[in-house]
Amino acid sequence: MTITITAFERSPDGGKGLARDTRVRWALEEAGLPYAVRLVSFHAMKEAAHLALHPFGQIPTYEEGDLALFETGAIVMHIAEHHPGLFPADANARARAITWMFAALNTVEPPILELIIVRFVEGDKPWKDERLPLVQDRIRTRLTQLAARLGDADWLDGGFSAGDLLMVSVLLRLRPSGLLNEFPRLAAYVARGEARPAYQRAFAAQLAVNAAPSPAG
Structure with a gap:
């Protein structure tokens, strides 16, 4: 059965890999699965x-036969559960990988x-200058905790897993702010x-969509 995902016809990030379909593309590439993309x-x-696929009117969605999924975390978990490459074989290690998936998205x-939101949606609001440093401090607290747990290891818990895939994808959103460099x-x-071949393929696929001429052009 062909796997079909949805992605932005024109991504707000211009193809920098920050749109959430990149996370799903990366998971599919790690698992070695072919897939089709329907641009919306x-x-x-x-x-x-x-809306029948995604009740909140967002992307990505995932379709495979009679199965239709939304929410990036759920899609990546489904791929990891049914195909090798994203979950370790050991049951306890698999449970820890799932924990890191939830930590990436929820914490x-x-x-x-x-x-x-503060920088781009509320940029013209009078409270921006007071709120911005508070939000930045909350992020620094989380990054300090995460860096302490990672230590000198390459990945969060042994080998690369779906937990790392989502955590790296989340942290990539910080690059424009400069906070990650701290x-x-x-x-x-x-x-x-980013250096993983599967990520490189996913990034290139998303970039190609946004580098192509506009459908209206």
């Missing part, structure tokens, strides 16, 4: 056909997304993730 416009994301990413261990960790 911002208008189409709010129409009934797409590390929320303050990072808050920073993006934590050399984490910057090196992200660089190791």
